[in-house]
Amino acid sequence: MEELLEILSEVKPGVDFETEKELVDSGILDSMTIIQLVARLTDEYDIEITPMELVPENFNSAEAIYAMIQRLED
Amino acid sequence: MTYTSYLYFFGFAIIVYVMYLLFPIKHRWKVLLAGSCLFSIILDGFLSLCLFVTAFSSYFCALQLTKMQDDFNSAKKGLSKDEKKELKNKVTKQKKTVVAAAVIISLGILIVLKYTNFFLGTINGISAFFRAGFEIPLVGFVLPLGISYYTLQAIGYVVDTYRGKYRAETNPAKLLLFVSFFPQMTEGPIGRYDKLMPQLEQGHRYNNEDFTAGITLIFWGLFKKLVISDRASYIATDVFSDYNKYGSFVIILAMICYTIQLYTDFSGCIDIMSGTARIFGIRLEPNFRQPFFSKSVGEFWRRWHITLGTWFKDYVFYPVSLSKPFMKLSKASQNHMSKFMASIVPSSCALFVVWLGTGLWHGADIKYVLYGLYYFLIMILGTLFEPVFVKMFSKSKIDRRGRLMNSWAVLRTLLLVNMGMTMFKANTIGDFGAIIWRSFTNFSMNDLMYGTLFERGTDRHDFVVIAIGVIIMFIVAVLKEKGRDPLKSVSTGRIYIKWPVMIGLILAVLVLGAFGPHYGVVDNIYAQF
Numbered sequence: 185m186e187e188l189l190e191i192l193s194e195v196k197p198g199v200d201f202e203t204e205k206e207l208v209d210s211g212i213l214d215s216m217t218i219i220q221l222v223a224r225l226t227d228e229y230d231i232e233i234t235p236m237e238l239v240p241e242n243f244n245s246a247e248a249i250y251a252m253i254q255r256l257e258d
Numbered sequence: 259m260t261y262t263s264y265l266y267f268f269g270f271a272i273i274v275y276v277m278y279l280l281f282p283i284k285h286r287w288k289v290l291l292a293g294s295c296l297f298s299i300i301l302d303g304f305l306s307l308c309l310f311v312t313a314f315s316s317y318f319c320a321l322q323l324t325k326m327q328d329d330f331n332s333a334k335k336g337l338s339k340d341e342k343k344e345l346k347n348k349v350t351k352q353k354k355t356v357v358a359a360a361v362i363i364s365l366g367i368l369i370v371l372k373y374t375n376f377f378l379g380t381i382n383g384i385s386a387f388f389r390a391g392f393e394i395p396l397v398g399f400v401l402p403l404g405i406s407y408y409t410l411q412a413i414g415y416v417v418d419t420y421r422g423k424y425r426a427e428t429n430p431a432k433l434l435l436f437v438s439f440f441p442q443m444t445e446g447p448i449g450r451y452d453k454l455m456p457q458l459e460q461g462h463r464y465n466n467e468d469f470t471a472g473i474t475l476i477f478w479g480l481f482k483k484l485v486i487s488d489r490a491s492y493i494a495t496d497v498f499s500d501y502n503k504y505g506s507f508v509i510i511l512a513m514i515c516y517t518i519q520l521y522t523d524f525s526g527c528i529d530i531m532s533g534t535a536r537i538f539g540i541r542l543e544p545n546f547r548q549p550f551f552s553k554s555v556g557e558f559w560r561r562w563h564i565t566l567g568t569w570f571k572d573y574v575f576y577p578v579s580l581s582k583p584f585m586k587l588s589k590a591s592q593n594h595m596s597k598f599m600a601s602i603v604p605s606s607c608a609l610f611v612v613w614l615g616t617g618l619w620h621g622a623d624i625k626y627v628l629y630g631l632y633y634f635l636i637m638i639l640g641t642l643f644e645p646v647f648v649k650m651f652s653k654s655k656i657d658r659r660g661r662l663m664n665s666w667a668v669l670r671t672l673l674l675v676n677m678g679m680t681m682f683k684a685n686t687i688g689d690f691g692a693i694i695w696r697s698f699t700n701f702s703m704n705d706l707m708y709g710t711l712f713e714r715g716t717d718r719h720d721f722v723v724i725a726i727g728v729i730i731m732f733i734v735a736v737l738k739e740k741g742r743d744p745l746k747s748v749s750t751g752r753i754y755i756k757w758p759v760m761i762g763l764i765l766a767v768l769v770l771g772a773f774g775p776h777y778g779v780v781d782n783i784y785a786q787f
Contacts, residue, residue: 195601214556215571216641219579219605223588235576236421 188250191228195221201246208240218243225249231256270297271534274440278538279464286461290435290538297440305402308371312364313430313437316412319360320419320426320433326353327422353420360416368409371399376622404444406619408437410569415451417573424452432459439540441531445524447545448565454542462539470756471749472537477763478745479529484771486727487522489720490515492772498683501693505702509693517679518728521549524563548735553667555636555674566619570612579608602641610634620682625690629681636674723770 192201196217199207207213213221221243222233231253242252274293281289298306330349334342375396382393415436419426427433436455442448462468497504497512504512528545535542543565552558559567578584584604591600610631617630651658677694684690737744748759 194597211557211560214560215575216602216605216609219576219608220601222580223585223592223601223604226585227589227592233580234421235572235580236423238572238576238580 185246185250187228188253189246191224192221192246192249195224205245207245208243213243221249225253229253229257270300271537275537281461283461283463287432287435287459290439290458291431294435294438294440294443298438298443301444302400302402304400305404308367308402308405309408309438310434311367312409312412313434315363316360316416316437317427317430317433319356320416321428322356323353323416323419324426326356357416357420361413364409364412364416368405371401371405373618373622374399407446407448408443410566410573411448412437414448414569414573418451427451427455435459439535441534442542445527445531446563446565447528447532447543448569449543454540457540465539467749468536468539470760471746472533472535474745474748474760474763475529475533475536477533477760477767479526479531479533480767480771481727481763482522482526482529482731484767484773486724486731487519487526488772489724490519490522492720494519494683498685498689498693501689501696504696505700506697507701507703509697509700513676513680513693513697515724516683517676518724520679520682522727522731548739550672550675551668551735551739552671553664554640554671555633556640558671558675559633566616570616574615575608575612578611579605584608598645606638606641609637625681625684625687628687629678632678632681720772727770 189201192199196213199212201207204210204212208218218238222238225231226233233252233256237252237256242248270293274289277293278286278289295306298309326349330345334345337345378394378396384390385392415433418424427436432455435458436449436451439449439454439458494512494516497508498516501509501512525546532542532544545564547561547564549558549562552561584607587607588600588604591603594600595603613630613634614627615630616633617627620626620629647658656663680693681687681690684693734744744759748756
């Protein structure tokens with residue numbers, strides 16, 4: 185989780201990712217930022233993220249992103 | 259037949275609604291289907307043919323995709339991990355072929371009908387430039403109304419089935435209804451199968467709240483279209499078609515009027531369509547969310563024509579960004595560029611594809627291509643200069659999220675969007691340049707003092723009505739932005755709120771609507787795409 189929080193802060197500095205629960209719904213993560221994040225995640229975790237996974241529910245919080253990574257790693 | 263014509267409202271929609279209520283609940287979707295088919299035939303027989311081809315090709319392809327997935331799920335039982343992977347790759351390839359077939363058929367019809375003359379004209383232009391000595395005659399295709407909307411809706415359905423978001427529709431008649439549902443046929447909003455289909459197939463009983471909300475939305479849409487948009491159109495059309503006659507003040511006023519016209523025309527028609535659907539108990543996707551309160555151009559496009567933006571995001575931007583060549587580009591960028599550039603180059607390339615597509619979607623003309631690229635350029639410049647802005651604000655200690663800076667951001671976005679709208683309206687890019695140039699260089703008080711504005715079919719009364727209409731829209735938008743939708747309170751509120759507002763809206767449309775011998779019919783702008 186700490187590694188993920190570090191990546192998130194690098195992609196989008198200045199956001200409190202530990203508490204924020206509406207990253208997509210409130211417009212903090214727009215589609216361009218999500219793609220930058222996906223590029224980093226696929227690289228760091230060696231996972232394949234398809235367009236099907238790119239829904240707000242998977243990106244609204246650090247926990248949701250972490251859960252998606254774990255699911256794709258299995 | 260247009261949405262604002264009496265025939266549509268008092269004839270077609272009422273007959274379909276009465277029939278809808280008379281039928282048993284489980285058969286009510288069939289009334290919607292019959293109404294939608296009849297509507298498309300009345301609009302244009304050729305439209306019906308194109309619509310049926312798109313609907314049925316999507317139906318068969320999606321059905322095939324679900325069958326392939328089912329076969330794969332049965333076949334993979336008992337296989338080893340490697341065998342499963344091999345079979346999955348094989349099935350994925352087959353599924354991609356089926357999706358490609360569906361897209362080629364649906365998009366093929368759109369491309370041939372909409373873009374053939376654009377391609378031929380471009381070839382002829384190149385031929386003339388190089389004096390090649392040949393000219394290909396242009397073709398006389400007629401573009402069926404709404405083809406740009408239902409085509410995207412059908413493609414979205416097939417792609418979602420491929421992605422496994424839902425199983426294919428097994429009833430071809432129901433899929434035809436999804437693609438052709440009459441309130442959204444000619445101007446959208448571009449619906450999604452998983453949200454719209456359950457509402458269409460489920461019969462709805464008469465519901466007082468839905469009925470009142472629907473009627474209110476229809477009259478609110480008519481107010482925007484007939485009272486504001488059609489009036490503003492006379493000013494914008496007059497000035498844009500003969501801009502050399504006018505000075506800066508009038509040109510700037512016409513630019514503002516066109517922005518008002520485009521917004522009230524499109525959002526007004528969407529309100530009429532959503533209101534019609536709501537009477538049947540069906541809620542269409544929202545297409546606007548107070549776009550002129552946006553603080554950036556990116557935000558504006560997330561609030562304006564929302565269903566087109568989300569369509570391009572889900573079916574163009576994400577797949578292109580996640581495709582193998584773009585992922586390779588992303589890795590190459592990380593190896594050869596600074597961290598900042600590596601993070602924006604790949605997504606910017608995908609964004610370019612999106613804006614090229616958005617521009618072309620609006621029309622087969624170089625003007626629309628540049629219109630799309632104009633917004634692309636603004637967004638890219640915004641992203642590139644973001645670190646500079648961050649430094650600037652941190653050094654100057656100005657609160658970027660403060661009221662003053664927020665107001666400036668809204669005003670700046672408004673100016674940039676207004677410029678984009680001017681490009682959209684101008685006949686050619688040359689005209690656009692000339693209009694912008696004139697708006698800065700021909701300041702003269704004569705235009706205002708001698709009433710040049712009121713010489714060509716519009717008078718002071720028209721300007722006053724537009725101004726009052728815009729103020730009312732602004733108040734409604736502010737309340738909506740604060741989460742208090744006044745239109746909603748008409749359907750759910752008390753009787754002393756409900757009736758005065760309803761009667762006021764109806765009277766405003768009847769008394770102030772730009773119809774009668776003095777006014778001509780103004781076609782819906784977005785129905786022409």
